Amino acid sequence: MATIAKIRCLSCEGKFDFYFNVRKTDAIQCPYCYTYMEEQSAMQVLDVIGAFSDMNRDLRKYADQRKEPLFQFNLHERGN
Numbered sequence: 001m002a003t004i005a006k007i008r009c010l011s012c013e014g015k016f017d018f019y020f021n022v023r024k025t026d027a028i029q030c031p032y033c034y035t036y037m038e039e040q041s042a043m044q045v046l047d048v049i050g051a052f053s054d055m056n057r058d059l060r061k062y063a064d065q066r067k068e069p070l071f072q073f074n075l076h077e078r079g080n
């Protein structure tokens with residue numbers, strides 16, 4: 001199971017996937033125009049993706065261990 005962030009770069013309108021579980025670096029960079037996200041913003045993004053990934057992992061764990069109903073969440077930002 002991997003958490004994948006769908007990222008849209010407004011510098012070039014490029015869209016790309018960011019695989020949280022296989023990342024080798026904390027840097028977030030557009031693969032089309034090579035624009036880097038500012039470091040502090042990237043850290044905030046990674047914190048949120050990490051918390052989101054942990055939440056889904058915990059939901060799977062509780063379903064497995066405590067037989068709780070299982071839900072899996074995905075987030076999408078709409079507009080612009």
Ligand SMILES: [Zn+2]
Nearest residue numbers: 009012030033
């Ligand atoms: Zn770009």
